Amino acid sequence: MTLILASSSVYRRELLQRLRLPFQSRSPDVDERPLPGESPRDLAWRLAREKADRVLADHPGALVIGSDQVAACEGQAIGKPGTHEAARAQLQRFSGREVRFHTAVCVTDGQSHLQDEITTECEFLPLSAAQIEHYLRTEQPYDTAGSAKAEALGIALMARMRSDDPTALIGLPLIAVCRMLRAFGLDPLGSSEPTPSA
Template identity: 60%
Template sequence: MSVPAPRPLILGSTSAYRRELLQRLRLPFEVASPEVDETPQPGENPRDLALRLALAKARAVAARHPAAVVIGSDQVADLGGEPLGKPGTHARAVVQLRRMRGRTVIFQTAVAVVCVETGFEKVELAPVRVRFRDLTDAEIESYLRTETPYDCAGSAKSEGLGIALLDTIESDDPTALVGLPLIRTARLLRAAGLSLLGAA
């Protein structure tokens, strides 16, 4: 009896950071833009925003590819319950980093896996507690001019020079701060029927 072909895997994200992380699992995958409105809803907290957007991204791509297993992910910087997204500009990044210096920020990173044909749909959260150093304005400017992290939640590009902004990182999923929690992603992919390490 022939073994059925594995379902195609799609990363519902245009993020180069998430693409590079997913490549570590050594699974063939495609990339698709989810085209989801990321505007927070009135009164929505950062945790719920990250969970909602991760699932919305996975659902949006899965609707166009019903046979595929689709990954969606989102990250929101949580500063005392206020969501901080991608700054987009230098000026907004300066404001974000000035507000975060000397404080603890929780990076709420969510990942969802959806397959329309099998009815599979799950989402998990991987919060990361980060303590920022009491940065000087000169340090903030130097970092931003070097890294230009305007597409990173909270302006924090931890896989680069952004690590010098931080005092401590607390997480049970080491890649969550970069944007895709691979321990949770691998768990969800296994639950969706994908084999990561060959036959069980």
């Protein structure tokens, strides 16, 4: 069985490498815009499954991991900023507020889908314009949901964080992934491993 990560994210790839399992990465072509009335949590949940299913369609017989993260401030979905100006606006909005990061993951072999979502609650410090600018110039987190690159200097933006999985905020909740892989007979601690493809 070939293990595939349905993502082009370098952050998710680095996280999955921690499990020391051979895997491939494939970029899913999925429209990430929310549906009318869709909550941030439901959006993350749907996109994780769509990404896994899209890659599995091109690789039948594989075991595919799909994941998505959506930030939410006051119930509104916040995506990747893409630009310096958009990132600045996001962090100005987050200053002194709680932001929830919904990180969903789906693992499927085409016969079964296992899925979970981990919510990370982040309380941002009151941030000055100078602090925001320093952070953005240093990290350039324009490809990160909510501009919060917590695995690096972004941790300094936080007053507190609460989560059941410390890797969820980075983009792939590894505790949930390990549980799901074991359910498919693949234990990262060594009882089995997928066959690497050529």
